[in-house]
Every structure is written in structure tokens, then in C-alpha cells.
Amino acid sequence: MSRTQQSADREQERITDDDGNAVESALVGDDLELSYPTSEETIVDCARLDIPEGAVTALVGPNGSGKSTLLKALSKHLEPNAGSVQIHGKDLDAFSRKELAREMGVLSQENDSLGSISVEDLIYHGRYPHRGFFDGVSEEDQQAVERAIELAGIDHLRESELGQLSGGQKQLAWIAMVLAQDTDVLLLDEPTTFLDIHHQFRVLETIRQLNEERGVTVAVILHDISQAARFADYLVAMCDGELYDWGPPEEVVTEQLLADVFGVEATVEYEPELQVLPKRALPDSRT
Numbered sequence: 001m002s003r004t005q006q007s008a009d010r011e012q013e014r015i016t017d018d019d020g021n022a023v024e025s026a027l028v029g030d031d032l033e034l035s036y037p038t039s040e041e042t043i044v045d046c047a048r049l050d051i052p053e054g055a056v057t058a059l060v061g062p063n064g065s066g067k068s069t070l071l072k073a074l075s076k077h078l079e080p081n082a083g084s085v086q087i088h089g090k091d092l093d094a095f096s097r098k099e100l101a102r103e104m105g106v107l108s109q110e111n112d113s114l115g116s117i118s119v120e121d122l123i124y125h126g127r128y129p130h131r132g133f134f135d136g137v138s139e140e141d142q143q144a145v146e147r148a149i150e151l152a153g154i155d156h157l158r159e160s161e162l163g164q165l166s167g168g169q170k171q172l173a174w175i176a177m178v179l180a181q182d183t184d185v186l187l188l189d190e191p192t193t194f195l196d197i198h199h200q201f202r203v204l205e206t207i208r209q210l211n212e213e214r215g216v217t218v219a220v221i222l223h224d225i226s227q228a229a230r231f232a233d234y235l236v237a238m239c240d241g242e243l244y245d246w247g248p249p250e251e252v253v254t255e256q257l258l259a260d261v262f263g264v265e266a267t268v269e270y271e272p273e274l275q276v277l278p279k280r281a282l283p284d285s286r287t
């Protein structure tokens with residue numbers, strides 16, 4: 001069956017749990033058609049996307065397959081040409097930017113330039129959705145900021161100027177800012193970029209901890225498919241702007257997917273844990 005046929009046949013199919021019951025969704029994308037103002041080309045065409053409530057969902061797919069574009073639509077950073085997004089059953093259009101920022105924390109790849117600012121001030125910036133115009137810093141703000149600094153492990157960087165940090169240190173500061181926002185939903189575009197393996201593990205462990213202890217719903221773009229399969233409860237695999245497959249990792253990560261979506265010949269091992277082992281690149285492999 002071709003990928004397009006498969007996607008079309010499964011248009012209305014929801015993500016199910018181990019008992020085959022459809023799981024509740026925190027975020028739903030309906031009939032989304034996405035493009036950028038600079039071009040008429042449709043980048044993402046997706047009949048239905050579900051991000052399950054209280055679970056970690058990893059978006060995977062080749063470079064340029066539309067993962068970030070989809071995340072931008074889910075976070076209201078990109079207005080869909082057609083279709084809609086709902087969070088907890090309410091259309092994103094019903095939210096002001098500040099209201100939405102109380103619902104979801106977003107780590108994007110294109111972080112706003114905030115000029116010369118210390119790491120601590122950046123993290124306090126994450127508290128703005130919870131503050132009124134004339135409000136000072138509350139005790140709750142301070143606690144959220146201290147917790148975020150501790151979770152990201154960047155106490156030693158709090159006085160540093162953001163612009164003078166390394167790529168990985170900056171990434172940790174932005175992650176801490178999103179964590180300080182203290183939301184029930186997190187959308188994270190490649191949070192492990194620039195990070196060494198210690199900090200990759202730490203960030204992924206923190207995400208898992210927030211999910212397990214506070215039931216935070218997470219949609220996260222990850223490039224390492226073995227890591228994504230081990231880490232996430234569900235995977236959504238994208239290819240050429242469409243959803244190729246979705247569901248629990250052991251159902252989604254197949255040799256067929258690796259060949260169709262990534263253009264690699266690889267085997268999938270399940271013991272001792274799920275991992276993808278390359279055989280060789282196919283002649284027409286994607287770049």
C-alpha cells in the first residue's frame with residue numbers, strides 16, 4: 001500500500017491504547033493545510049492529528065518533512081490556510097496569545113532575540129502569562145523560576161548574558177524559560193539540539209518527570225528515531241508534509257517505515273530495547 005493510500009485510509013483513525021481504546025487528545029489538528037506567506041506551496045496536508053492527553057508524543061521524520069511547520073500551527077505561530085487546531089476541545093482562535101501561553105509552553109527553533117538579557121531575566125520572562133500588567137514578581141514566580149533553573153541544571157549560568165553563551169547553554173536557558181511557564185502542555189522543537197549526551201539525557205529525563213509527576217502532555221520533535229522510540233509513548237511519523245503513521249513506537253518503527261520515510265535499509269531490534277540498526281543507505285535515499 002502506498003504511503004498516501006495508507007494515510008488516507010487511516011484519516012479518521014485515532015491513536016489507541018494497549019486495550020485498543022481511542023486515547024483522549026489534548027491537542028487536535030483537523031484538516032490542516034499549511035503553507036508560508038512567502039510561497040503558495042502546501043507544506044503540510046494533514047486530515048487529522050491527535051496529541052494524546054498526559055502522554056509524550058514524538059514527531060519524527062526526515063529533514064524538511066514538515067515537523068516544525070506542524071508544531072508552529074499547533075502553537076498558533078502559523079495560521080493554517082485551512083483547518084483548525086483545538087486544545088482541550090477549544091479552538092486556538094478563541095485564545096489570546098497570553099491566554100494560550102498559560103496553556104502551552106513552546107520551545108521553537110527560532111527563538112526571539114531579546115537583546116542583552118541575563119539567563120535569570122530570560123527565565124523570568126517565562127512567567128509573563130501569569131502576571132498582570134502592574135504585577136511585580138510573586139513568590140510563585142520565584143519558585144517556578146528556581147525550579148526551572150534546577151531542572152535545567154543551569155544555576156551556574158543565571159548571571160550570564162544570554163548572547164555570550166554557547167549553543168547548548170543557550171538551549172538550556174530557553175528550555176528553563178519554557179519550564180518556568182508551568183503549563184500542562186509542552187511543544188518542543190528539537191530540545192536536544194546542541195546538547196551533549198549528559199544534557200540530552202537530563203532534558204529528556206526532566207520531560208519524562210514532568211509527564212509522570214504532573215501529567216504534562218508533551219509533543220516533541222526528535223531526530224534520533226531509536227531515542228524517540230525508547231523515550232516516547234507515541235510516535236507520529238511525517239513524510240513529505242503528510243502523516244505516514246502514528247501510534248505506539250513498536251507499531252510505528254518498522255523496516256518498511258525506515259525505507260519509505262527515511263530511505264534507509266535498516267533492521268529494528270526489540271531486545272534489550274527498541275533500536276534501529278542501519279544496513280545500508282538505499283540508492284535513492286533522501287537528503
Ligand SMILES: Nc1ncnc2c1ncn2[C@@H]1O[C@H](COP(=O)(O)OP(=O)(O)OP(=O)(O)O)[C@@H](O)[C@H]1O
Pocket residue numbers: 036038039043061062063064065066067068069070
Ligand atoms: N519560514 C519559511 N518560509 C518558507 N518555507 C519554509 C519556512 N520554514 C520552512 N519552510 C519550508 O517548509 C518545509 C518543511 O520545513 P520544516 O522546517 O517544517 O521541516 P522539518 O521536518 O521540521 O525539518 P528539519 O528536521 O530539517 O528541522 C521545507 O521545505 C522548508 O523549506
